[in-house]
Amino acid sequence: MDLETQQIHPNKDKMENNKNIALSVKDLKTYFYTNNRCNKAVNGVSFDIEKGKTLCVVGESGCGKSVTASTIMQLLPTLSRIEDGEIIFYKDEEKINIEKLERNGKEMREIRGSDIAMIFQDPMTALNPVYTVGFQIAENLQYHTTMNKKEIREKTISLLDDMGIPLPEQRVDEYPHSYSGGMRQRAMIAMAMACNPKILIADEPTTALDVTIQAQIFELMDNLKKNYNTAIMLITHDMGVVAELADNVAVMYMGNIVESGTADDVLRRPTHPYTKALLDSVPVLGRGRNQDIKPIKGSTPDAYDRPVGCQFAPRCNWADESCKIMPEITNISTSHEVRCHKYKEIFQY
Amino acid sequence: MNNNEDIVLKLKNLKVHFPVKAGVFKRTVAHVKAVDGVDIDIYRGEVLGLAGESGCGKTTLGKAILRLVEPTGGQVSYNATDNEITELTSLTKKEMDPFRKKLQIVFQDPHSSLNPAFTIFGSLEEPLKKYGVSKRSERRKIIGDLLEAVNMHREYMDRYPHEFSGGQRQRIGIARALCIDPEIIVCDEAVSALDVSIQAQVLQLLMKLRKERNLTYLFITHDLSVTEYLCDRIAVMYLGRIVELCKAEDLYKNTLHPYSEALISAIPVADLDKKTKRIILEGDVPSPVNPPSGCPFHPRCPKAQDICKTKVPELKKYSTDGNEHYASCHLINQPEIS
Numbered sequence: 001m002d003l004e005t006q007q008i009h010p011n012k013d014k015m016e017n018n019k020n021i022a023l024s025v026k027d028l029k030t031y032f033y034t035n036n037r038c039n040k041a042v043n044g045v046s047f048d049i050e051k052g053k054t055l056c057v058v059g060e061s062g063c064g065k066s067v068t069a070s071t072i073m074q075l076l077p078t079l080s081r082i083e084d085g086e087i088i089f090y091k092d093e094e095k096i097n098i099e100k101l102e103r104n105g106k107e108m109r110e111i112r113g114s115d116i117a118m119i120f121q122d123p124m125t126a127l128n129p130v131y132t133v134g135f136q137i138a139e140n141l142q143y144h145t146t147m148n149k150k151e152i153r154e155k156t157i158s159l160l161d162d163m164g165i166p167l168p169e170q171r172v173d174e175y176p177h178s179y180s181g182g183m184r185q186r187a188m189i190a191m192a193m194a195c196n197p198k199i200l201i202a203d204e205p206t207t208a209l210d211v212t213i214q215a216q217i218f219e220l221m222d223n224l225k226k227n228y229n230t231a232i233m234l235i236t237h238d239m240g241v242v243a244e245l246a247d248n249v250a251v252m253y254m255g256n257i258v259e260s261g262t263a264d265d266v267l268r269r270p271t272h273p274y275t276k277a278l279l280d281s282v283p284v285l286g287r288g289r290n291q292d293i294k295p296i297k298g299s300t301p302d303a304y305d306r307p308v309g310c311q312f313a314p315r316c317n318w319a320d321e322s323c324k325i326m327p328e329i330t331n332i333s334t335s336h337e338v339r340c341h342k343y344k345e346i347f348q349y
Numbered sequence: 350m351n352n353n354e355d356i357v358l359k360l361k362n363l364k365v366h367f368p369v370k371a372g373v374f375k376r377t378v379a380h381v382k383a384v385d386g387v388d389i390d391i392y393r394g395e396v397l398g399l400a401g402e403s404g405c406g407k408t409t410l411g412k413a414i415l416r417l418v419e420p421t422g423g424q425v426s427y428n429a430t431d432n433e434i435t436e437l438t439s440l441t442k443k444e445m446d447p448f449r450k451k452l453q454i455v456f457q458d459p460h461s462s463l464n465p466a467f468t469i470f471g472s473l474e475e476p477l478k479k480y481g482v483s484k485r486s487e488r489r490k491i492i493g494d495l496l497e498a499v500n501m502h503r504e505y506m507d508r509y510p511h512e513f514s515g516g517q518r519q520r521i522g523i524a525r526a527l528c529i530d531p532e533i534i535v536c537d538e539a540v541s542a543l544d545v546s547i548q549a550q551v552l553q554l555l556m557k558l559r560k561e562r563n564l565t566y567l568f569i570t571h572d573l574s575v576t577e578y579l580c581d582r583i584a585v586m587y588l589g590r591i592v593e594l595c596k597a598e599d600l601y602k603n604t605l606h607p608y609s610e611a612l613i614s615a616i617p618v619a620d621l622d623k624k625t626k627r628i629i630l631e632g633d634v635p636s637p638v639n640p641p642s643g644c645p646f647h648p649r650c651p652k653a654q655d656i657c658k659t660k661v662p663e664l665k666k667y668s669t670d671g672n673e674h675y676a677s678c679h680l681i682n683q684p685e686i687s
Binding site: 238244 | 402403514516517544545546547548549550552553571573574575577578579597598601611612613614615616617618619620621623627628629630632633634
């Protein structure tokens, strides 16, 4: 593998010609303003989501992965602002700049739920307890399609059936409290898939669920990707999930993507110290008791009191004086990018 | 190691049934069989993992051992180092006190298990006061040493819980469990709420403390990769019963019960070379109020036969690689050992 160091501009023009891209985020910055302080939650993030592929965004809590997702959906709280950057949604031949749309304007509402849909982490709180599940799914169809009442009801039932919910004709009129956790999450996916979105954003969809239910949900998402060519952005903190589902991976730390590439690139040849440390810190099933797990020293810094330069430097074993300056993105291969000064040493290590 | 003297805690047919009440007079209409007849021997100095999905009764079992939940049937007997066996379940609250010193618990959520109005010293000195360390200066010394043992600064004892991160709080929780020198610690999902990088720190700390203090852990978790790394033996629970109990490596190499098999296959593994076929279980865990007839796992079991629908399988003893291996399934093709 060649290791040429080619510094490239974050705005990659070559990618724009690629027809397979469903959504492209360029140098996105989302800041939060509270108590006269500014939290740079997302601080210059660029990535593409391809059609029929899964992009996994990995990171620990507080690294900005959920904020990135809500920024794309324009679901940010009022105290926050998109400071800079572009979110381009490729709708058929059209190019839509999402960041320029009004938060709750007509255009944004048309995209949200029909073209780009989202599944939230906690199905217990994301569903409204005072409406039936069927009503909440139908709402989406009512707004975005021209179907009549009867068709909507049939579609809702068939959606629930597709998600493997038993007795959908009966279940459609039940309230969320009579669903179990796994069924609620499946109802959420049914809701998200109602209008066959081009992009599905899943924010830790299985964190609150048991592993056997998680396996069911992953099977479902895999089928959606195959059958509808949906582009999926999956946010997770579990490297196991990444190994299982991802085509492409982006590793985030303190508001930056520190490493990105195909699943093969990132998992087999981790080049950023943080990715390496993350992979080394979890016990892997089947390796027995003699595996060596290495905790990452220290803890994630306070978002209001960030380290200078590379954000990972204080916890990194390779860090030295040069890390006082924020490293640029470097291309290792056509698909593999890393944000680190020391990547050559780590690569050989 | 498997002779009787080494058993520190013996659970015999332990049951915890919660009544379900309904109607104007709050009559008991049914029972939630959270723990339904569990037999386990815990050996001195071992780490016993207790794995299972949410709602299978693993937390209730942990609490029943400490009598934080009153067991409705069965026995828990504690075997002291001088071979004096005490049945904990028959003691009164007052008589239980000296044994609380031997059994401690670390809770799942480090954010809610520390009192926010107390300093760390305030929280940690309570058990010491109760168990006879009357001098404040002595208590301060003990707590300072403990905080150092869990890799924290001595000075932190005068701070409040909100000043600490999740990982630090969990370490304080561990220090609190340690402060009266217990023999057995029940870790109830002690690392589940933590980020992966912090989780590894806490796991290593638990291993270190075990070596230094010769502790016995009952490690309750839903994460089988953690149990494999940490535990000597693993018990898998389903709907209030133990379905498989064996050496940690045997659970992965020589799985006997179809539920354990499905559970292991469902875990995403961070290793691209190890892609195995997921076994997808249909449906959810049934309600423990009204468990299925026969084997409680049969409605979801891919291998279920007619016998599974009618007859409850017993936990039988088998042998894999020369180790004891218990499993409860009708369909195991191995000779049973008596």
